[in-house]
Amino acid sequence: MAQVVPFAEEINSLNTDILAVSFGTPYWANVWLEETEAPFPIWLDPEKESYEVYGMITSKWAAWGPSNLWFYAKAFLRGEKTKGDRGETGQMGGNFIIDKDGIVRFAYPSKNPADRPEVAKMMQVLRELERRG
Amino acid sequence: MAKIKVGQIAPDLKLMTKEEEPIQLSQAWGNGRNVLIIFLRHLA
Numbered sequence: 001m002a003q004v005v006p007f008a009e010e011i012n013s014l015n016t017d018i019l020a021v022s023f024g025t026p027y028w029a030n031v032w033l034e035e036t037e038a039p040f041p042i043w044l045d046p047e048k049e050s051y052e053v054y055g056m057i058t059s060k061w062a063a064w065g066p067s068n069l070w071f072y073a074k075a076f077l078r079g080e081k082t083k084g085d086r087g088e089t090g091q092m093g094g095n096f097i098i099d100k101d102g103i104v105r106f107a108y109p110s111k112n113p114a115d116r117p118e119v120a121k122m123m124q125v126l127r128e129l130e131r132r133g
Numbered sequence: 134m135a136k137i138k139v140g141q142i143a144p145d146l147k148l149m150t151k152e153e154e155p156i157q158l159s160q161a162w163g164n165g166r167n168v169l170i171i172f173l174r175h176l177a
């Protein structure tokens with residue numbers, strides 16, 4: 001999510017809204033919005049049905065594998081703090097672009113917590129959608 | 134686990150707002166605009 005925020009205005013200018021989805025509680029969703037100042041809404045799916053249907057991975061190994069441990073080790077060395085148990089460590093996230101007609105134009109279920117899609121690729125898809133009109 | 138493919142119709146599901154009001158996911162793209170959906174793994 002953090003890698004998208006700096007591009008939010010440009011994304012919006014490409015006839016595209018941004019929506020965060022979480023399986024967290026309304027309380028933590030409000031805390032998250034205050035802390036991140038994310039300029040887009042968050043909707044909730046406590047049963048994680050959308051995570052299942054959209055193919056998000058659940059894997060304890062992915063969460064605690066070497067690449068993720070290295071990711072958090074670097075964050076620790078930078079002095080960043082983790083936020084406890086505001087989620088489920090084995091649940092991965094993902095990014096999807098749906099066009100205005102409801103067609104999937106980009107699908108990226110993350111393989112591990114440190115795995116993020118390149119913003120440039122998502123912007124390329126959005127610019128192409130804008131070009132087509 | 135389902136695999137979503139580029140080009141397919143996006144599945145629609147019932148979610149809720151943070152005010153706990155029910156809302157259809159399709160409302161995110163049913164307004165003439167595209168949507169980038171970010172599924173979060175935690176709220177941190």
